[in-house]
Amino acid sequence: MKKPSISFGGLDLLASAVLVLRSDGYIAYANPAAENLLENSNKVLATHRLNELFLNADELDVVFQQAVEHQFADKRQDLTLERMGREPLQVHMVVTALDNPDLPVLMELRENVQQLKLDREERLIDQSQANKELIRNLAHEIKNPLGGIRGAAQLLELELPERHVKELREYTQVIIKEADRLQTLVDRLLAPHRSLHIVGDVNIHEVCERVRSLIVAEFPSGLKIRRDYDLSIPEFRGDKEQLIQAVLNIAHNAAQVLSSHIKSGDAEIVLRTRIARNVTLAKVRYRLALDLHIIDNGPGIPPDIQDRIFYPLVSGRDGGSGLGLTLAQTFVQQHMGLIECESRPGCTDFRILIPLP
Structure with a gap:
């Protein structure tokens, strides 16, 4: 035709x-x-x-x-x-x-960008809830036998024949130390579910400054932390220590992946605060929300784990525990908020949204 x-x-x-x-x-x-x-x-x-x-x-x-x-x-x-x-x-x-x-x-x-955003938030919330149940159940299942393993190793150490104590004690100490290491991991997994939610007035810039001072103390040279604050953001009710820990986990991860940039002296983390208007979180509409960004100029999150970075024990860094972002998401969700992430080489942006009064 x-x-x-x-x-x-x-x-x-x-x-x-x-x-x-x-x-x-x-x-x-x-x-x-x-x-x-x-x-x-x-x-x-x-x-x-x-x-x-x-x-x-x-x-x-x-x-x-x-x-x-x-x-x-x-x-x-x-x-x-x-x-x-x-x-x-x-x-x-x-x-x-x-x-x-x-x-x-x-x-x-x-x-339909709004629908895509709602679907993504719903997936994050469902994922986080499933993670919490998995972590709780897994941690309790691990915790009980760990105590028995450690106790048995201590009793075994007491029964070692004197002529072989020195060489055999090395093996019992390995068991005890590894049991202690796993106990520490389990305690970290259970921490968000055990700790009390201490609510008070929170100034988000005090949170950012505390995190900044901790990162600067650990990385005194080669890393620039730039402040980009909206000082008009009001205080809100929340757990200051939990929010410090959430922001610190993200910022500390960023600093660690910036190691090569730190050596060359061009590493940068930006702490940016803004007010977002008419935000929907967990299907609830809020007139105002805190919009906090932690941005780094590192290599970016590997594409194959970008959809799983908030899963427990998923880490894009050698030696990472994979718990920092999981705990950060849990702490922010306890404030009715959400953490989102966009990443590409040269720019990784973690965005924390928390409703404001």
Whole structure:
């Protein structure tokens, strides 16, 4: 079929994805934003019907036919478009019926950023709850036999024959020391569930300054910690020590992965505070929220663990326990907040959101 000779030049400038459809359902035109969203060129898209692009295209077919039959002038709705081997698209769709028999339908697709954010937050919260249950159960299962192992090693040490005490005591001490090391790990896993939530007035900049002083004391040269504070942020009710620990865990991780930058003298961590407005956390809408960023210029988080960094015992650093971020997320969630992360080489940004009064 010969394509109508019509110019779509004006649509090329739009930031939202636009498709113009022929009466047979084939794509006559896709603007650059649509090419980017659908990950195909205009030339390739023109060989497909709209319903061939998605696995769940029945709803699109219905809307397309309604537009062809001029049952509406325009129609808007939110959709999740499933794609083979790729992430589904969360979009807000606007379908316009055109007064052109050859090109009867114009479809605009806008990525539904808010829905994506809500889905991501819901996954983080569900993940964190599952982590807490797993940690609690696992820690208790480990804790009981550990005491027995340590006690048995101590009793065995007392029964060692005198002529072999020196060489055999080395082995019993290994058992005792390793049991103590595991006990310390278990105590850290259980710490957020044991410690009392001591609530008082919290000034977030006092928290940041405390963290800054601790990091500077450990890394006195080669690391710059830049403050970027909004001093208008009000105090809020919270557990100051828990928040210090949460921010310190993130900042300390950042300082450790900056080791090569510290040696060359260009390592930087930014502590930035802002107020976020109209924030939704755990499906609850808040008028104001603390928006705290801990940003470093390090190598970034390895892509294969970016979705799992808040899981217990997951670490992107040799020798890391994988507990720092898990505990930080737990402490922030106890303040009805959430930690998010975006990372690429040269910039890792941990964002802490906590509701404000």
